[in-house]
Amino acid sequence: MDIRRAVPADLLELSQIYAREALEGHATFDLEPRPMELWRDKLAADGPGEHFLVAEHRGTVVGYASSAPYRPRPAYLHTRETGVYVAPDHQGLGTGRALYETLLALLVDDGVHLVVAGVALPNDASLALHRACGFEVVGTMRGAGRKFDRWIDLTWLQKVLG
Ligand SMILES: CC(C)(COP(=O)(O)OP(=O)(O)OC[C@H]1O[C@@H](n2cnc3c(N)ncnc32)[C@H](O)[C@@H]1OP(=O)(O)O)[C@@H](O)C(=O)NCCC(=O)NCCS
Known part of the structure; x- marks a missing residue:
């Protein structure tokens, strides 16, 4: 398996990984697949601390991870939010x-x-992944989202890098 920066040719495959989670899972609070234009914008974003990586296995994109600014207000300048999806x-x-x-x-x-x-x-795999990578739980927002006719709790995790 190869971990590398995403390129335009990866967008269709990785968007399909995300689309499944949007339509059938609750890891994302999106309810519909994202338009390709949004994926192209994400790929084009190359500010400090903005990365878009894919995992490729035998010529197929099997996962991706990305980082982006947490919130636009300037005092959040040194904070980034990450996401990760695997087929x-x-x-x-x-x-x-x-x-x-x-x-x-x-x-x-x-x-x-x-x-x-x-x-x-619930998402035991994601909690385990974040903990394995050194994140600690900050707390849980109860009923932060609503999907499939039920309230969904959202646990925030953080890792201080330095
Ligand atoms: C969450 C997700 C990204 C994890 O990626 P993954 O490739 O399956 O996880 P890995 O195989 O790298 O495992 C990472 C760690 O979590 C643990 N883990 C993985 N799946 C687990 C599970 N179902 N239950 C408990 N622990 C689990 C592994 O043991 C590993 O720990 P270790 O390295 O100390 O042994 C993946 O399952 C996924 O894409 N799920 C659907 C989308 C999603 O939930 N994305 C995250 C949004 S926050």
């Missing part, structure tokens, strides 16, 4: 961890101070 038939094989370790190393090099991630519950 169902490749989960539990170390792909998420490999993506995150590469992403976190890039963020350290960028001088980012704090990384945060929101995990919609």
